[in-house]
Amino acid sequence: MSNAKPFEPVYMPVGVLTAALQELTPRERRDPDPDLAIEEWLEYAAKLGADNIELSAALHPDESDVPAEAMLDPVANTLDLREPFNQARADRVLASVKSTGVDIADVAYFDNLLHHDPETRQKKVDFMLATMDSAVLLGADAVCGFVGRDQTKSMDQNLIEFENTFVPLLKAAKERGLEYRVEQCPMPGWTPSDNFHNNLGYAPGTWIALHQICERNGVGDQFRIHYDPSHAILMGQDTRSIFQYLKDEGYNFLITGMHVKGQVVDSKGVAGWGYGGQTVNRGDWIDGEISPNPADQANAWKIQTVLCEHELPGTARHDPLAYLQNRTVDWLDHQLAARELLDMDFATTPLIVEHEYGPARIQDQDLLRPILEGSISFTRNIDRAAADMFALQHQVLAAQDIAIQGVGREAYRS
Secondary structure, rough: OOOOOOOOOOOEEEEHHHHHOOOOHHHHHHOOOOHHHHHHHHHHHHHHHEEEEEEEEOOOOOOOOOOHOOOOOOOOOOOOOOOOOOHHHHHHHHHHHHHHHOOOEEEOOOOOOOOOOOHHHHHHHHHHHHHHHHHOOOOOEEEEOOOOOOOOOOOOHHHHHHHHHHHHHHHHHOOOOOOOEEOOOOOOOOOOOOOOOOOOOOOOOHHHHHHHHHHHHOOOOHHHEEHHHHHHHOOOOOHHHHHHHHHHHOOOOOEEEEEEEEEEHHHHHHHHOOOOOOOOOOOOOOEEEEEHHHHHHHHHHHHHOOOEEEOOOOOOOOHHHHHHHOOOOHHHHHHHHHHHHOOOOOOOOEEEEEEOOOOHOOOOHHHHHHHHHHHHHHEEEEEEHHHHHHHHHHHHHHHHHOOOOOOOHHHHOO
């Protein structure tokens, strides 16, 4: 005889990546007092109703090898590491964490850690090590970043570069008790090259290949994925199929972090260029040579932006046909699929809202506040709806042998 099971949905915390507003604390105030930027972001996050922040670190514009004008997004070094982040700095930040009630979920540094120039690569690796040290002092259990790509080598050759560079980095993470979570953006416009995939960790197939390298070297537990559904849409994928693939292959434990950022495909752009994106006449090459003007080099991102536009969760129209065609994120099914298919601690894994919706990239905290408030509220409520459905259908009804109605979205189905 079946027994009644209580209705006990598990909701996920909701946070925000501090790159959502780079100039919350203007540079003339934060450069001489770097931790002020973190304090003011924690206060702002509390006003937004966020449970936590993902703290963005980056090389200061004065130290980066990529000019700020060549980047799609402004530089977001909320965590300023020009000087070492020591215990005194950490104590100051943690006092703000306590006073605001907003936690630090993890620390993120998104850069090309397989850069072809050895000196530049080492500089970025050293910065990631400093990011790890900061995460430890702040009580975070992970750092988030990219893998990157050596542009002079094939993807197979980059597997060797990964082993040479990332195994020592992951051993450093292991010593510090941290995970390294890879965001899977392919970074197609990162350089003026014709390469679409400039971040080796861009899809489940490569995640598994990289994890196998890590396992061989004793650091499998340190390599994890910070999943972002916007990048799946960019590559014609959908969340449910990706999660099903990971489960089928025995790797549904790999995802331990989540960005919630959407993508809306421009069907006209796909008609003109296909999913490979705009490859010529972008403006980053002049007379057959890469333009020396950094602002021109930013046009390399047309390889992506001709196809789609990032969505801040809740800002795109409800579009059932687009969901089925993988032209935008079906947020409810995204959250359902996670619960049905992933091996994840949902009570402690935050949904990090990442804001890259161009028309709403407002560098005015008062104007941006209601936009982020709305997106965070949408994310929280869509997750609660999914959690309620999962608990009702897969726990309460299942315990009493009552069938779930209908069919629902199915993986791998066109």
